[in-house]
Amino acid sequence: MSSPFTSGAQVARGGPSQDSGVQPNRNGGRRLRRLARASVLAGTLVLTVAATTSAYWPVGSRSSWVTQWFSRAHPAIDIAANYGTRVFPARSGTVVFAGWRSNCGGYQVWVSNGNGYYTGYYHLARVYSRRGDHVWAQRSTIGLVGRSGCASGPHTHVELWHGYPWRSGSYRINPWSWIDYGYYFPSRYQ
Numbered sequence: 001m002s003s004p005f006t007s008g009a010q011v012a013r014g015g016p017s018q019d020s021g022v023q024p025n026r027n028g029g030r031r032l033r034r035l036a037r038a039s040v041l042a043g044t045l046v047l048t049v050a051a052t053t054s055a056y057w058p059v060g061s062r063s064s065w066v067t068q069w070f071s072r073a074h075p076a077i078d079i080a081a082n083y084g085t086r087v088f089p090a091r092s093g094t095v096v097f098a099g100w101r102s103n104c105g106g107y108q109v110w111v112s113n114g115n116g117y118y119t120g121y122y123h124l125a126r127v128y129s130r131r132g133d134h135v136w137a138q139r140s141t142i143g144l145v146g147r148s149g150c151a152s153g154p155h156t157h158v159e160l161w162h163g164y165p166w167r168s169g170s171y172r173i174n175p176w177s178w179i180d181y182g183y184y185f186p187s188r189y190q
């Protein structure tokens with residue numbers, strides 16, 4: 001089976017572009033997705049829709065948790081976990097940057113997820129990937145949770161970009177609109 005995120009065109013319903021600039025109703029979104037997942041049993045068409053709108057929890061611990069949600073002032077979500085917990089890409093893709101940047105993010109990895117979307121993982125303790133690597137959601141360890149850069153405690157700051165990160169014209173979207181899935185997805189968010 002190929003990665004569920006490589007299949008199909010971007011579908012309008014629930015696509016990340018819809019959430020641009022707006023704090024979505026989280027519970028409403030969850031309910032919709034749960035419905036969509038239930039419908040997966042009923043048909044493959046729905047499976048395609050659900051798969052293209054989901055992403056995996058990117059931290060390898062079920063007891064990790066969100067310490068800061070997406071807002072205009074903080075266009076990302078922060079996931080706290082023990083120092084050294086593995087970080088995976090929320091969706092499979094290709095690493096376009098891996099290393100240190102003096103943008104307060106410390107050691108960081110950026111992954112191109114296709115269709116113009118990129119995810120970034122910041123404040124890492126270690127970087128275990130290189131530019132050009134193909135990395136798999138939930139399977140490839142791209143780095144470890146740390147507190148490098150401007151971070152007071154161990155966590156990773158997860159950004160979802162439309163457009164290449166930090167370029168003019170690119171913008172950030174709430175990654176919570178994607179992340180709702182995976183072995184490590186904490187039960188408190190299900």
Ligand SMILES: [Zn+2]
Pocket residue numbers: 068074076077078156157158
């Ligand atoms: Zn943050």
